Amino acid sequence: MRSRVAIVGAGPAGLLLSHLLAAEGVESVVLETRSREYVAARVRAGILEHSTVELLTGAGLGGRLRERGDEHRGIHLQWPHERHHLDFVDLTGRSVWVYGQTEVQKDLVEAADARGQDVRYEVTGVELHELTTERPHVTFTAADGTAHRLDVDVVVGCDGSFGPSRAAVPGTVRRSWERTYPYSWLGVLADVAPSTDELIYAWHPEGFAMHSMRSATVSRLYLQVPNGTDVADWSDDRVWDALATRLGHGQDGWELTPGPITSKSVLPMRSYVQTPMRHGRLFLAGDAAHTVPPTGAKGLNLAVADVALLAPALAELLVKGDTALADAYSDTALRRVWRCTHFSWWMTTMLHTSGDRFDEQLQLSQLRWVATSEAGATGLAENYAGLPIGF
């Protein structure tokens, strides 16, 4: 087989890249280990930055998002006995949208079908070859068991934290930075109307809690739990009790309404960055190059920002033979990657309790400053609603 670009991974990064490349007249083949149904149903985060919404809309992917998504002006930040609303629109002129990554993924799969995009689901044994030559290629076994070789001009690794692409950059070239956190999130989806208009991020001595949502009838809630927590230890009643305590049920007349829990899972938290994001004819985008903890919902937005830079860079390279944007890709993308890595780390360490009494006082002091100083609030708002693509 021959194509211009091999894209490994059909998550949001891979499918959006194939979409943007198609709009530039660049043909690609997407290879994915999972089934199409699995990919379109995965539950992930649900906040889209201003620039993400603009980019998706500009790419013709904003229809269902604007119909079913919900525009939020900001978030509520709270700690015991205090709740403050941060209005991002007032502070920065930028809003965010609540629209699940699952929905973004469905829109991308539908758009891929509509343009006849070549996506090979349920492939195995994907291997990347000769990435520093003019003739890179990828070998894989298709779902029907047949072996294939795909010859391309460029390979893009959009295969997340566990795919083969990041390891295809030789150890002598790559550098990585990592932080693991001493806590995880227990995430639940519940068939109940959200008890809040906008997201609540709550600091509490028993641990962080967050109230998010997916629609007018589905709530998404999270609790800080120790690493290694078994969901079996968290009955629905225990989850709702902990949420009520940490989110402040009964304070100033606010009530948390419980409802049937439809999904429960434990998410580990990690920061990871690998550089460079380009090696020869291999480019990395999204979780293949970096992972952020979920606090602040940057994972999907960062993947979108990467491919928003990469698509025009590859089009210039492959259509006009101009290498400037492709050469600049890694450094340009990494500026935002590190900004979001810092922001996610900052939100995470400000809001999660570690058991250290000194840290606790610093966290509360920082929260008070962010919530009550315009300078503090604007810093959070600018990062949360997101810097412009290419910043």
Ligand code: APR
């Ligand atoms: N071959 C082909 N595909 C692979 C392989 C492989 N060897 N290994 C993994 N994949 C696929 C995964 O099955 C997944 O569908 O690559 C895809 C990677 O998608 P994501 O993990 O969603 O990563 P990305 O597209 O970069 O999106 C980043 O999504 O994962 C969340 O939290 C993350 O919000 C962030 C965003």
Ligand code: PHB
């Ligand atoms: C979510 O809705 O899943 C979500 C929202 C905000 C976050 C993290 C996750 O910071």
